[in-house]
Amino acid sequence: xxxxxxxxxxxxxxxxxxxxxxxxxxxxxxxxxxxxxxxxxxxxxxxxxxxxxxxxxxxxxxxxxxxxxxxxxxxxxxxxxxxxxxxxxxxxxxxxxxxxxxxxxxxxxxxxxxxxxxxxxxxxxxxxxxxxxxxxxxxxxxxxxxxxxxxxxxxxxxxxxxx
Amino acid sequence: xxxxxxxxxxxxxxxxxxxxxxxxxxxxxxxxxxxxxxxxxxxxxxxxxxxxxxxxxxxxxxxxxxxxxxxxxxxxxxxxxxxxxxxxxxxxxxxxxxxxxxxxxxxxxxxxxxxxxxxxxxxxxxxxxxxxxxxxxxxxxxxxxxxxxxxxxxxxxxxxxxx
DNA sequence: CCTGAAATCCCGAACGC
DNA sequence: GCGTTCGGGATTTCAGG
Numbered sequence: 001x002x003x004x005x006x007x008x009x010x011x012x013x014x015x016x017x018x019x020x021x022x023x024x025x026x027x028x029x030x031x032x033x034x035x036x037x038x039x040x041x042x043x044x045x046x047x048x049x050x051x052x053x054x055x056x057x058x059x060x061x062x063x064x065x066x067x068x069x070x071x072x073x074x075x076x077x078x079x080x081x082x083x084x085x086x087x088x089x090x091x092x093x094x095x096x097x098x099x100x101x102x103x104x105x106x107x108x109x110x111x112x113x114x115x116x117x118x119x120x121x122x123x124x125x126x127x128x129x130x131x132x133x134x135x136x137x138x139x140x141x142x143x144x145x146x147x148x149x150x151x152x153x154x155x156x157x158x159x160x161x162x163x
Numbered sequence: 164x165x166x167x168x169x170x171x172x173x174x175x176x177x178x179x180x181x182x183x184x185x186x187x188x189x190x191x192x193x194x195x196x197x198x199x200x201x202x203x204x205x206x207x208x209x210x211x212x213x214x215x216x217x218x219x220x221x222x223x224x225x226x227x228x229x230x231x232x233x234x235x236x237x238x239x240x241x242x243x244x245x246x247x248x249x250x251x252x253x254x255x256x257x258x259x260x261x262x263x264x265x266x267x268x269x270x271x272x273x274x275x276x277x278x279x280x281x282x283x284x285x286x287x288x289x290x291x292x293x294x295x296x297x298x299x300x301x302x303x304x305x306x307x308x309x310x311x312x313x314x315x316x317x318x319x320x321x322x323x324x325x326x
Numbered sequence: 327c328c329t330g331a332a333a334t335c336c337c338g339a340a341c342g343c
Numbered sequence: 344g345c346g347t348t349c350g351g352g353a354t355t356t357c358a359g360g
Binding site: 018030033034065067101112151152155 | 178181193194195197227228229230231233238244246261264271273274276277278280313316317318319322
Binding site for chain 1: 352353354355356357
């Protein structure tokens with residue numbers, strides 16, 4: 001299994017020593033994660049070395065956990081996106097919920113929830129037949145007592161760069 | 164408003180000419196979006212120029228829509244994450260649903276849904292009082308007929324790099 | 327915490343296969 | 344489609360304020 005289980009609170013309180021410049025760096029990297037240090041230095045009005053040190057420090061603090069590419073999965077043939085709400089018996093531990101769902105390759109993210117439902121699963125599949133297979137696997141994986149699937153028609157994400 | 168509205172189908176059918184090497188490039192960039200072309204070239208067994216051409220082409224095809232940084236928002240003091248299901252009257256157009264929700268700064272993503280509910284909103288807030296304000300704003304923004312909020316206790320994301 | 331400079335490495339374009 | 348070459352630019356490190 002790739003990825004990592006991380007239950008909040010990762011950090012009970014926020015890291016104190018994050019200033020405005022750090023937020024500026026983060027904003028620039030959210031817009032484009034491959035921005036060069038030189039370009040950021042120019043925009044911020046700082047030297048290249050200073051910007052690099054900010055980014056290094058944000059990684060060490062765990063504020064920046066990584067960098068990744070944004071992909072249009074529909075263009076790769078994975079055109080269907082859905083959220084499946086899962087309900088479990090009260091005896092099921094959270095760690096098992098995450099493990100069983102994460103074992104399904106089509107699962108992109110697992111959110112454990114306070115209340116009802118117990119978990120919200122983000123899945124990406126090729127077509128509706130594929131979706132049904134994935135839901136069936138989720139139902140059988142743990143001792144699921146009920147599911148409800150929300151089929152995504154469209155989506156908007158903040159700061160998704162427009163090509 | 165930052166970001167972009169994108170309703171599926173972005174592409175009714177998948178781009179045909181994506182081969183195994185392209186998938187390898189995408190996998191490497193998902194793991195680390197700031198990988199250099201040289202490092203990818205070495206891993207794949209191709210020249211640097213060839214890898215760069217692959218990435219350029221994937222961007223032109225719209226498969227790669229951008230790059231971004233992964234942030235632990237809890238460390239920045241935004242420790243609460245939730246999904247809010249919204250219900251609208253049948254007369255509300257989808258575009259207005261997205262617009263009203265996206266105007267709220269705390270909204271990270273909006274998913275329009277086939278069936279019930281009509282939309283699923285991913286929000287990030289500082290604390291529970293903040294969450295209540297955001298939900299109130301969502302209720303008043305459009306002509307919302309009902310909401311249900313799922314409070315996230317923990318999350319797992321595929322390919323989230325562990326530091 | 328910053329700047330500036332030097333060595334190293336990478337990018338990007340051009341050319342030929 | 345691929346590789347090679349090469350000049351300009353970026354990264355990284357380190358001395359010094």
